[in-house]
Amino acid sequence: MTGSGPGLHDDGMPVVFRSSDRASTSGQRRYLGGTQWRLVLAVAAAVCGALGSRGAVVALVLVFVATVCVEIWLLTERPEEAWYDGRALAESTKTLAWRYAVGGAPFPGGLPLPEARERFHARLETLLREAPPVSLAPVGSTAVTEEMNALRALPFDERRRVYLEGRIGGQLAWYSRKATANVSRARTWRLLLIAVEGLGLTAAVLRLTGVYDFDLAGILAAVLGAGSAWFAVRQYETQGRAYTFAATELSVIQGRLAHTDEDTWAQEVADAEDAISREHTMWRASRGAG
Incomplete structure (x- = not known):
């Protein structure tokens, strides 16, 4: 991640x-x-x-x-x-x-x-x-x-640049890509499940009217159940919202870090890493993990 x-x-x-x-x-x-x-x-x-x-x-x-x-x-x-x-x-x-490498708390640069x-x-x-x-x-x-x-x-200015580009910028781009991909996949899966529901309804009506005697509706019901279960496992909608929130929070942090001086740098890095860890904690909680 x-x-x-x-x-x-x-x-x-x-x-x-x-x-x-x-x-x-x-x-x-x-x-x-x-x-x-x-x-x-x-x-x-x-x-x-x-x-x-x-x-x-x-x-x-x-x-x-x-x-x-x-x-x-x-x-x-x-x-x-x-x-x-x-x-x-x-x-x-x-x-x-990352905290150690750029001098973030609990490993400040002066240590x-x-x-x-x-x-x-x-x-x-x-x-x-x-x-x-x-x-x-x-x-x-x-x-x-x-x-x-x-x-x-490295000198402070260089460490700050590397952290902003390599960590914050990298995470921000990753969250943004994941948010877009998950929202798109959620929409696609919703449309597919609706289509299967429509086909199942059509199949049930045709069998009821005697057009054919094959239990196609039962098969489509199984397909719908399997698709719904896979949709629940992947949690596209939940992850799309979580990644969008994380990307928004990191964009604010990125602007703040760009103007942080060396005196407050260690704590600002710690706060940024806490924000990244918070997204992962939410991800684990959504999976039912402790």
């Missing part, structure tokens, strides 16, 4: 970030893939039930067996936990790295480097102790990276 930019790239983050990011990406892919299979199988079951032939009944049994297998896999593996918890750890690590490094390690170790095991792929060193130290050593 991040944008890229100059100054501090993903490969310049601590290993913990890359590890938890991989765990989250893998968990998301497996969870969405399992959910897709479950919904496709539900539609396939409706088709087999509507056909009613002996072969269709055998296929229906196989479909139900496959559905049970997918459900058991989702319950035992719980890939959504790796997705949510891995993303939480990755984003928490990223915000710590001696050894003390800042020690404070960073302590904060990161706390995150690791509190992180669920599913949020991590194998982890290597948790040390501060050379890129983070190089950015921290």
Whole structure:
């Protein structure tokens, strides 16, 4: 959930970030893939039930067996936990790295480097102790990276420029793109679901009037249910609103940071990172994650 930019790239983050990011990406892919299979199988079951032939009944049994297998896999593996918890750890690590690198609280620029490094390690170790095991792929060193130290050593004006372009500007562009994409997808899915509802109504009326005797309406009802379930899983409307709000808040913060002096910089960076973390907290809450 991040944008890229100059100054501090993903490969310049601590290993913990890359590890938890991989765990989250893998968990998301497996969870969405399992959910897709479950919904496709539900539609396939409706088709087999509507056909009613002996072969269709055998296929229906196989479909139900496959559905049970997918459900058991989702319950035992719980890939959504790796997705949510891995993303939480990755984003928490990223915000710590940016705070350290640009002199944001609790790592102000005037803090001696050894003390800042020690404070960073302590904060990161706390995150690791509190992180669920599913949020991590194998982890290597948790040390501060050379890129983070190089950015921290820059003069204030240069650090401010890099933070505004690489972090705030990158996040703002990312939120704006995501807001537009989610609003568009929500509208498309709404129209598709309405179209399926209309087809289902038409199919039911035609069967009622004796035009045909095939249970097409039942199949379309299954398609509608699967589509509605997928729409609920992706939460396009909720995310569209959340990203729009986050982009608006960050645009205000961007203007304020551009005129911040070195005396108030550390706290202003902390406030900006809190705003970014707040969006992610809302995202996790909407997913039902703790």
